[in-house]
Amino acid sequence: MSRLRFALDPKSVAIIGASENPNKVGGRPVHYLQKFGFKGKIYPINPSRTEIQGEKCYKSLADLPEAPEMVIVAVAGDNAIGAVEDCAKAGVKIALVMASGFGEVDAIAGKAKERRMVEIAHKHGMRIVGPNTQGLANFGTGAIASFSTMFMEFERVEGHVAMLSQSGALSTVPVGFLNPRGIGVRHSHATGNDSDITVGELAIAVAEDPEVKLMLLYLESIPEKKYLEELSEVALHRNLPIIALKSGRTDAGKAAAQSHTGALANEDRVVDAFLEHHGIWRAPDMRGLVEATELYLKGWKPHGRRLVAISNSGAVCVMTADAASTVGMPMAKLAPETDKKLKGILPSFATTTNPIDLTAALLSNSRLFGDILPVIAEDPAADAFIIGVPVAGPGYDVPAFARDSAAFAQQTGKPLVVAATQPSVAREFQAQGVSVFPTEVEAVTALNQYVSHHELMARVKARKRGPSSSLISADKTEMLNEADSLALLASHGLPVVPYRLAHSRAEAEAAFDAIGGKVVVKGCSADIAHKSELGLVKLGVASREAVGEVYAEMEEIIRKQGSRFDGVIIAAMTGGRREIVIGAHRDPVFGPVVMVGDGGKYVEVFKDTTLLLPPFTRDDAKRALAKLRIAPLFEGVRGEPPMDVDVLVDAMVRIGELMADTSAKVMSIDLNPVMLNTNGCVVVDAVVFKGE
Amino acid sequence: MSRLRFALDPKSVAIIGASENPNKVGGRPVHYLQKFGFKGKIYPINPSRTEIQGEKCYKSLADLPEAPEMVIVAVAGDNAIGAVEDCAKAGVKIALVMASGFGEVDAIAGKAKERRMVEIAHKHGMRIVGPNTQGLANFGTGAIASFSTMFMEFERVEGHVAMLSQSGALSTVPVGFLNPRGIGVRHSHATGNDSDITVGELAIAVAEDPEVKLMLLYLESIPEKKYLEELSEVALHRNLPIIALKSGRTDAGKAAAQSHTGALANEDRVVDAFLEHHGIWRAPDMRGLVEATELYLKGWKPHGRRLVAISNSGAVCVMTADAASTVGMPMAKLAPETDKKLKGILPSFATTTNPIDLTAALLSNSRLFGDILPVIAEDPAADAFIIGVPVAGPGYDVPAFARDSAAFAQQTGKPLVVAATQPSVAREFQAQGVSVFPTEVEAVTALNQYVSHHELMARVKARKRGPSSSLISADKTEMLNEADSLALLASHGLPVVPYRLAHSRAEAEAAFDAIGGKVVVKGCSADIAHKSELGLVKLGVASREAVGEVYAEMEEIIRKQGSRFDGVIIAAMTGGRREIVIGAHRDPVFGPVVMVGDGGKYVEVFKDTTLLLPPFTRDDAKRALAKLRIAPLFEGVRGEPPMDVDVLVDAMVRIGELMADTSAKVMSIDLNPVMLNTNGCVVVDAVVFKGE
CATH class of the missing domain: 3.30.1490.20 (ATP-grasp fold, A domain)
Structure with a gap:
């Protein structure tokens, strides 16, 4: 952790505006630094006190015995600006500014104040966290420079999860979610307005902490891509999974984000494509961000997605199959020998095909469970397991079920989850280190996320990664006439009419x-x-x-x-089996974006399109096409021959290359329709804008 | 509760196969009848004992001082059949058969055994619950004829929710979910194989219990519609909302249901249409079944779906707007006066537009919260409220927030939910009777369900309900030639080419x-x-x-x-702006079903269709069309004039009437394409099958 070491592991921390009251913004960090075992020096600064929370208090920065590596600026408004200036001049390395009322309130004057602070800081080699930040909390080093209320609840916070967020609340809410499940968080950082050190830059430093096994991000705005790209590189290199919750998915959400932070609104579908491109799993919401955490910490090596379900309730068997089917995990087809062996163990009214229904017979014979697991463990068709115990208690040997499940998971080394509603039952399984969810839907959803994310990371790692596409901007853009557009495309190998x-x-x-x-x-x-x-x-x-x-x-x-x-x-008049659209534009944040989908007149009505970020491979292009609602048509339906997807994929790849080539200065491309046929495809209409 | 009174409120209960051990199938009911205050007689029957759990035990049914109104048959296999016969002959009113190994194991021989039992029973005026049932539990009367393990956990179970299920586990798992939230369940019934009394028939009787305010159903198979139709009538008449979880949504789920119960698989989209037609809300899963329960018990009268969100976290504001937008609840646009008043109360860096972001300023001034609520309460644009408190604790006056929220809810009479992750915070709000969810997504989803279900019930009540369409079957069906098909349609007023x-x-x-x-x-x-x-x-x-x-x-x-x-x-050659498909068939369970959607060659590929059950109104037909992905085309896009949806609606209604008319003996209709134009629509191709 050499990078941003002073932010994550300072040897000394001063607090300007320190308070005796641990429930004040200026009191919390002092309290936390003591509480969570910070080993460095603590310097409270407050002109009207001699001691704060048992620590010697100083009148000003100038009175300190040394220049502290980090200073927490817990005073408000313009006082904060003055304090930052003092820090910079004193040789402080990191100023963490908690005050609000900057860029999040006033996108012009507020941002200008931020820029001024950053300029002064950089002149003296200082970096700034914030303003408007709740603070940083590294439980690995005890450097808790935060006024979060959440940490008042915990005695110790230790673990392998890192949570980074622009928002204060969202840097700690996941900690509150995970703690009752016995999952510790090592890092919980809120970067606020990101005027200097952004959440992305900090995340790279955190990703280098070898104790971090899973990184969670909450992002409200992505103003630049470079840190996230570097983060993805660092994380993939050491197989660190990253899950990101990016809010402002909808217009209403974007409007809310803009009115409370003045943040730039990202085009949501491009965010999707960007995160996927870099192997980062996008969580739909808070629960999706944390729900599968445990599974990531197990150290499994998943090899497939065929599921085996076992329950003492037939209804849970049915609902598990529904849930698995909905997320795209097929039920494993067990071998005939497995079925035969299970029939030898289970009563005649049980179901031995997957999902396996033990029925209420488990109440009469608690050993059924332990007896069938070894049989199932031997079947190679099973990639992952879910055990559903909706009801148990007196009359059932739940501790034995839990022990048997844990032993089974150990034996197979394959992912296993339990769905148990009753807290008393869940606790027994948790005590054996088994992951428990309240219902089969949560369990299967988490399992699918874990397996799918693993697949995604493998895919991104396997892809030969070229340099990321550069951002270019043009002072002026000009539409080419159609002949020039077609000629340009033809010269880049696209099949034009x-x-x-x-x-x-x-x-x-x-x-x-x-x-x-x-x-x-x-x-x-x-x-x-x-x-x-x-x-x-x-x-x-x-x-x-x-x-x-x-x-x-x-x-x-x-x-x-x-x-x-x-x-x-x-x-020439050119017909086609299907009118396809291929488009491309330059996102101001993410750079070139290629779009492909169902074309024709109603492209905006049906919105059956997917996005790809260059550079992408033929395989990526094929996966994008497979996501379209019109995808079945490519194979040929109702006796039709298949369409020539290969040439369409070629065309997509060439458009990607053209957009990645900054010297070509192509700003946008709109090809609609591209006529797709059994043999070949043809660009019929083209509008290209170039920059100057 | 005159109907099935002996099942829900028997004056005497005998248990054949009674056990001293309360954890045995035959021991649990004795234990529960005592534990939950059953007032009638309890008659354990077991030839080898004189006393069971403190009750006098009898050697056989014949030894009892009277014919018990209900007998629980807790012996296995063929012994159960003999016991049922004894009961019938002895004048018992209800035999509840817990034994498994009947129709759920063997669709031929097992079902035959069930039929034999039912025949004997009916001959003597007895009714059967089960077999393969976990039993019935009416906590209103203390008649707990069940061996569920779940009830071992509770001292008292009292409330206004009724849960009915074919599955044993699913009759009690919701009870386990709701209990920790302080929500009591009055009825928890599992009907098992439904050989005689079905879950639907029992539900009608339960719906007549005036203490029941919300009914939850778990259905694995709907073999006939009549009881659910009657249930819907009874429930709508007294404004009782019903939420149903019907499993077997997917092919994998259907396969699992068939292999463990031999149950008939319903066509899932028809189930959707049927439940909607009858004002029953369909839950996607267990959580969806129970999640909104509290809101139904509040007695609110919702008038709209415009949401106001208030939080101390800007991130939660953004995510709430995302969540609301996703479920279809718009953010209310507050009046300028409201904004002005809020600006007078909140600090300058807070956000006064909806969602309202109080920011971390709430930590410095806990009164902000109580001060703004009365202002918001006065704004008529607000239909419902969500308060998000992701983090609070020391330094915040959470009890005051909770009191203020409860008073606010009282003042407005409008739906209000809270999203609070921390259990300590959630408890304060719950103590004030406010509904709390862990995140804004769950809160908004529940709120939307509650409001949407209310709208659905109002719509179904307002609709003039004709008699339900009858089932007809035909020994033989015959395809009409196209000329006859077109002539038939023309004679029923459809516009044919x-x-x-x-x-x-x-x-x-x-x-x-x-x-x-x-x-x-x-x-x-x-x-x-x-x-x-x-x-x-x-x-x-x-x-x-x-x-x-x-x-x-x-x-x-x-x-x-x-x-x-x-x-x-x-x-004539007839073109059209869009090729529409109208179809109809007779579902073996639900009767006539009309389908409408995007037609043409690829109707099976795009599956952009919706279903309606006759009789339906023009409004129903319009709502169905509005659900299609092609719906925007009807309005006219890209400068096109709108299409003639009115005549399309006419055609749909006429097809509905034709299918509802059993004398016409139309078994299925396939009109593809129906050419839809700016003026009119025309049936171009028609295939009609008639029964004989």
Whole structure:
């Protein structure tokens, strides 16, 4: 942890605005540093006291025996700015500013104040956490520079989970969730307004802590990608899983985020694509962020997703199958020998096929459970297990079930979860180190997340990772006319419709002869984006005379508009089995984004599209296509032959390469439709914007 | 509770196979009848004992001083059958059979045994609960005829919730869920194999208990609809909400249900439509079944779904807006005066627009909370409230927050929920009678369910309910040829394509002249369902000569097949803005079902369809259309005019009426496509099956 060492492991901490009252913002850090065994020096600073919470108190920073490595600035408003300046000049390494009323309140003046503080700090080699931060808490070193109320509840907080957040509450709420489950959190950091040290930069430093086995992130805004990219590299390198909860998924959420932090709103689908690209699991909500935590800490090596379910309730068997099917975990098909052996053990009215229903017979014979587990353990079809014990208690040997389950998990080395509603039953399993969830839905959902995340990380690691696509911006962007757009695409290897650009009636007629059959005639102007509405698209023109006439009409229309006349395109009529859309744009934060989906007129209505971040592989492109609702059509349905997905994948990869190539300065691409056929695909319409 | 009084409130209960051990199947009911204050007579029967659990024990049924109203049969297998026969002959009113090994194990022999027991019972006026039942538990009367382990955990179980289930575990697991939340369950009944008294029939009797305020159902199989229909009538009449968890949603779940109960698998989407039709809320899983229970018991009268959120965490504000948006609850737009008043109370860095972010300022000033609530209470835009307190504790006056919240809820009379993760915080609110959930997602989801269920019940009550559609079955079903299908539909007022059925080449040519323009020619035979594949559909035939030739070809094709030749259809070519599908079939359990959706060739790929049960209104039909993914197209997108949804709704209603009319004996209808246009819609293809 060399990086940001002064933030995570300072040798001395001063508190400007320290308070005797441990429930005040300036009192909490003093209390926590003592409570959680901080080994370094504690310097409370408060001009009106000589001692605070048993520590010698100083009148000012200047009175300290040394320059502290970290200073917690717990005074408000402009006093905080002055304190930061003092710290910088005194040689402090980290100033942690708790005061609010900066960029989160006023995106102009507030942000300007933040920038001023950061400038002064950097001039003196100091870094800033905050402002508007609840603080950092490293329970590994005892450096708890935080005023969180949550830590008042715990005597000790030790473990292998790191939680980082821009929000104060969200840096600690997961700690409160996990603690009752016996899961300790080692890091709980809130970075506030991220004026200097961002949650991403801090996360990289935390990811280097070898004691961290799982990292959780709460993000309200992602203003830049570079730290998260580096974080992903560091984490994948050491197989550290990261789960991120990014709020502001919906318009209402984005509006709320903007009004309370002034934060930039990220395009949510791009966030999805970005996190997936980097092997980071995106949690839908708080519960999703913490629910599977235990499973990540088990050290399992999952090899598949075929589930075996065992319960003493037939209803739970059915609901488990429903839940598994819903998340995409198939029920394992057990071998005939397994079935035979189970039949030898279980009563005739039990069910020996998976899910295995022990029935209420377990009340008469508690040994049934321990007897069948070894049989199931031997079946190679099982990748993961769920044991559902909705009701047990007097008459059942629950401690034996728990011991048997733990031994079974040990024997197989495969993921195993238990669903038990009754706290008395859950406790017995937990005491044996088995992961317990209240119902089969939570259990299966967590199991699926764990297995799927493992698969995702393996996929991202296996992918040869090129350098991340650079951000480019253009002072000015200009639409290419359609002929130039098509030419650009053709020069990058995309299959475009056969066409000619005619600059005279004679050329137009010659083009008709050359292309043959009925043609499409389109007016071409870099000033006109919506050609159809002006009558600049004519389909099925069937004779050279007609082409000539249309040429003349279109030239007149364009010139009457006062638009540049770049000629008239004569193109082959091209049908397709399905109209596909391929698009690309440059996200201001995440850079180039490629979109593919169901195209045609209603692309915005059906929104059956997926996103990919370059660089991506052919496999990535195929996975993206497989997510579409129209995916079954690619295989061919109702006796149709399959469509030529290979060339579509080629086209996607080429668009990705073109967007990744900053020298090409392509700002956006809109290809709709791309006609997909049994053999090949063809770009029919293209709008490309380039930067200058 | 006159109905099934002997099952729910017997004056005397005998237990055949009674046991001294309260953890044995035959010991539990004796124990529970004593423990939960049963006032009637308890008669343990066991030939080898004189006393059981302090009660005088009898050698046999014949030795009892009277015929008991209820007998619990706690002996196994064939002994149970003998006992049932004894009971019937002795004048017992209810035999509750706990033994398993009947229909759930063997759908043939096991079911036959059940039928035999029921026959004997009915001959003597006795009714049967079970077999394979865990038993009934009415905590209102203390009649606990159950061997559930769950009730060992509770000293008293009192409340206003009724839980009925076919499964034993699921009749009690919700009790275990609700108890720690301080919510009592009055009824907890497991009906097992439903050989005689079904869960539905019992539910009607329970719904008549005026103390029941909310009914929960777990259903694994719905073999007949009549009891659930009657239940819905009874419940709606007294405003009793019903929430049903029906498992076997997925193929894997259905397979599990079949292998452990041999139960008939219901078509899941029809179950959805049926429950919605009857105002019953369908829970997706166990948690969904119980999660909103508290809200139903508050006695609120919700008037809308606009939400106001208040939190001391900006992150929770954002996540609440995300959660609300996801479930479809908009954030209320507060009045400018409200905003002004809030600004006067809150610090400048707080957010006064909804969601309202109090920020960590609440730590410095606990009164902020109590000060703003009365202001918000006055705003008419608010329909429901959520207060998010992710972290509080020392330094916060949580008891005051809880009191203020309770007073606020009282003042507004509007639904209010709290999201609080920390148990210490949750307890304070619960102590004031406020409903608390661990996170905003659960809170908002429960609130939305409660409001939406209320809306659904109001809608179903407002709908003039005709008699439910009858089930009809046909020994034989026969496909009508297309001409007859179209004629039948036309006679019921559906707009069908202009067509003629020609029986000779001359008639075909005359039809071409009469219809005008290009035509479609289709071979017509009641033996041929897939015409296209045999070359029996020709589009765009453009001359009378061509029509004549096609006529001759098609006659030859049909005759060569050895199929009936019913003529050749000449129909107008009809385009449409969108191809719609309307279908109908008769579900063996639920009767007629009408389907509408996105039609055309890929109807099975996109599955963008919804179901309706006749009788349904035009409003119901509109709501069904609004659920489709293609719904935005109806309004007109990208400058298109709207489509004629009114005539589509007409067509749907007419199909509903036709299916509800049993005398018409229509078994199924498949109209694909129905061409929907700006003006009108037209049925182009029709396949109708009739019963005989």
